[in-house]
Amino acid sequence: MVRELYARLEIFLYAYLAMVLGCVYYLFNYIEGIPFSERAGESQLFRIFWVCLYGVLIFKVISQARTFVYLFRHSLLLLCFLFLAVASSIYNGIQLEDAIKLAMYFLTILFASWLAINLSVDDLVEALYRIGAVVLVAHVLLFPLVGSAIDYDALHRSTVLGTEPYAGVFGHKNIAGSFFAMMSLISFIRLLSSKRSRPWSALFLMLHLVALAAAGAAGAIVGLAGATVVTIGIYLAAASNRQIASVYWLAIAGLVLLMLSIPQEDMYELVGRTAGLTGRSFLWSVWPYFFWQKPWLGYGFGGFFSSLSDAPVTELTRMAPWNTVYASFENSYLDVLLQFGILGGGVYIVMMLVAIASAIRFAFGSAEGFRLVPIGLLTLTVILGINDSSLMLHNYITCAITFWCYFGPEAQLSGAEARHAPLAVRGA
Numbered sequence: 001m002v003r004e005l006y007a008r009l010e011i012f013l014y015a016y017l018a019m020v021l022g023c024v025y026y027l028f029n030y031i032e033g034i035p036f037s038e039r040a041g042e043s044q045l046f047r048i049f050w051v052c053l054y055g056v057l058i059f060k061v062i063s064q065a066r067t068f069v070y071l072f073r074h075s076l077l078l079l080c081f082l083f084l085a086v087a088s089s090i091y092n093g094i095q096l097e098d099a100i101k102l103a104m105y106f107l108t109i110l111f112a113s114w115l116a117i118n119l120s121v122d123d124l125v126e127a128l129y130r131i132g133a134v135v136l137v138a139h140v141l142l143f144p145l146v147g148s149a150i151d152y153d154a155l156h157r158s159t160v161l162g163t164e165p166y167a168g169v170f171g172h173k174n175i176a177g178s179f180f181a182m183m184s185l186i187s188f189i190r191l192l193s194s195k196r197s198r199p200w201s202a203l204f205l206m207l208h209l210v211a212l213a214a215a216g217a218a219g220a221i222v223g224l225a226g227a228t229v230v231t232i233g234i235y236l237a238a239a240s241n242r243q244i245a246s247v248y249w250l251a252i253a254g255l256v257l258l259m260l261s262i263p264q265e266d267m268y269e270l271v272g273r274t275a276g277l278t279g280r281s282f283l284w285s286v287w288p289y290f291f292w293q294k295p296w297l298g299y300g301f302g303g304f305f306s307s308l309s310d311a312p313v314t315e316l317t318r319m320a321p322w323n324t325v326y327a328s329f330e331n332s333y334l335d336v337l338l339q340f341g342i343l344g345g346g347v348y349i350v351m352m353l354v355a356i357a358s359a360i361r362f363a364f365g366s367a368e369g370f371r372l373v374p375i376g377l378l379t380l381t382v383i384l385g386i387n388d389s390s391l392m393l394h395n396y397i398t399c400a401i402t403f404w405c406y407f408g409p410e411a412q413l414s415g416a417e418a419r420h421a422p423l424a425v426r427g428a
Contacts, residue, residue: 010127012053012056012057012060013119013127014127014130014131015053016053016057016111017127017128017131017397018131019049019050019053019395020108020111020395020396020397020399020400021131021135021179021182021397022170022175022178022179022396022397023131023135023169023170023179024169025046025169025170025171025175026169026170026171027169028043028045028046028049029043029046029171030169031043031045032044032045050104050395054104054107057107057110057111057114060114061110061114064117064118067117068110068113068117071113071116071117071407071411072113075406075407077347077350077351077354077406078109078351078403078406080347081340081344081347081348081351082106084297084340084341084343084344084347085102085301085339085340085344086102087297088297088298088299088300088301088303088339088340088341088344089102089300089301089302089303090300091297091300092294092297092298092299092300092303093300093303094300094301094302094303095302095306095307095308097302097307098300098301098302098303098306099301101301101302101394102301102302102394104394104395105301105392105394105395105399107394107395108394108395108396108399108400108403109399109403111400112399112400112401112402112403112404112406112407113403113407113411115400115404116404116407116408116409116410116411117407117411119410120410121362121366121370121371121373121374121409121410122369122370124373125186125189125190125370125373128182128183128186129183129186129187129190129204132179132182132183132186132187132204132208133204135179135183136180136183136204136207136208136211138168138169139168139169139176139211140211142168142169143166143168146168146169150167152164152165152166152167152172152173152215152216153165153173153216157216158216159213159214159215159216160213160216160221161210161213161214163214164216165214165215165216165217166214166215166216167215167216170215173215173216173217174217174219174220174388176211176215176217177212177215177216177217177219177220177221178217178220178223178384178390178397178398180208180209180211180212180215180220181212181217181220181221181223181224181227181380181384182377182380182397183204183208184205184208184209184212184224185224185227185228185231185376185377185380186373186376186377187201187202187204187205187208188201188205188228188231188376189231189370189372189373189376190370191205192235192372193369193370193371193372212224219383219384219386219387219388220384222383223380223383223384224380226379226380226383227376227377227379227380227383228376229252230375230376230379231372231375231376231379232248233245233248233249233252234360234363234364234372234375235372236248237364238363238364238371238372279320279322279324279330280330280331280387282320282321283316283326283329283330283331284329284330284331284334286316286319287329287331287334287338290304290312290315290316290338291334291337291338293312294341295341295342296341296342296343297340297341297343297344298337298338298339298340298341298344298345299312299338299339300339300340301339301340302339303339304338304339305326305327305328313325313326327389328388328389328392329389330387330388330389331385331386331387331388331389332384332385332386332388332389332390332391332392332398333345333349333385333386333391335389335391335392336348336349336391336392339392351402351403351406352382352402352406354406355378355402355403355405355406356375356378356382356405358374358405358406358407358408358409359374359375359378359405359409360375362374362375362408362409362410363375366409366410373409374404374405374409377401377405378401378402378405381398381401381402384398385398
């Protein structure tokens with residue numbers, strides 16, 4: 001009976017996705033009576049749950065060892081990145097806590113490869129869609145309990161709806177924003193791809209958009225807008241509407257030129273932000289000073305933002321016009337270059353380009369119903385990485401999406417008969 005339940009619900013898949021999506025993190029705090037202001041990782045139950053998921057993941061990988069060995073043997077870029085990441089961290093004297101986080105980052109990559117090997121895009125989309133629906137209901141129902149009790153924005157900025165930010169049990173408005181942006185995009189693609197579920201897809205699209213707006217995450221709103229533009233353009237091209245697609249992309253190019261002519265302050269006001277981007281402009285301006293101190297191998301994973309008293313971040317804190325303890329440079333691409341240098345960071349950026357090419361090829365070459373999902377989610381991930389450090393967070397969905405697309409949204413692997421390249425797709 002347990003086996004039948006496991007096969008029907010795929011408990012591991014849903015549990016792992018819920019965790020990397022961040023939608024249950026702060027429930028562990030609630031269960032153990034830890035304030036929501038504390039990090040979710042402070043919960044012992046949270047840590048135990050992750051250890052159990054890691055154990056199941058490793059067991060699943062071992063049970064398909066030959067397939068995974070074949071996949072990684074043909075992923076030279078990834079092997080180079082892993083080697084350079086470890087070498088950089090060892091060279092800089094990585095701390096035990098950061099070494100554990102780096103191992104968890106590698107396990108997230110392993111989970112992405114498991115998705116590519118074992119799950120079709122349609123199955124993954126359905127799993128995400130169901131998780132999104134359940135979380136949305138819980139998000140709304142919990143508003144009377146936590147909506148007025150938690151301050152999700154220390155600066156007390158209003159959302160585009162004119163309300164106070166509400167992130168529910170996500171604990172942080174940016175995590176909530178990324179989640180609802182992703183679910184809005186999935187609902188939109190379902191609306192384009194499936195005639196049977198269009199009424200439900202349209203309903204959830206509207207509800208996810210409202211939840212996104214209420215979260216107050218400006219970056220997620222911008223990311224969703226950009227991802228939607230790209231998704232529609234590729235949808236038109238993949239559907240052989242080449243003339244319409246050409247007109248569409250010309251119109252988008254004209255719109256971009258028009259936006260470039262508008263003063264930055266006016267553009268930021270549209271999403272309730274200022275040109276300083278909540279201190280990000282300062283961080284980005286001083287980043288080169290620190291990067292060029294260790295340009296080739298960087299500071300190692302977590303080496304710059306170490307908890308040591310003489311860590312480089314202490315100098316950054318002294319340079320800041322306000323007394324703030326930083327945990328990143330609020331830009332995934334600056335962070336990866338800072339941590340792994342030109343060598344490791346360069347390899348990572350090349351892998352992202354391979355992932356983009358893989359997702360585009362899947363959109364044009366696959367017969368899957370939701371073939372636009374990989375490029376849509378990856379575009380959202382790439383844009384979100386510009387103003388947050390999500391791509392370098394261990395145990396986070398953007399890391400999983402990036403490497404899922406890098407391996408190929410559906411890797412064609414079957415023992416000795418497997419013929420795999422990073423761009424391979426099922427049914428292409």
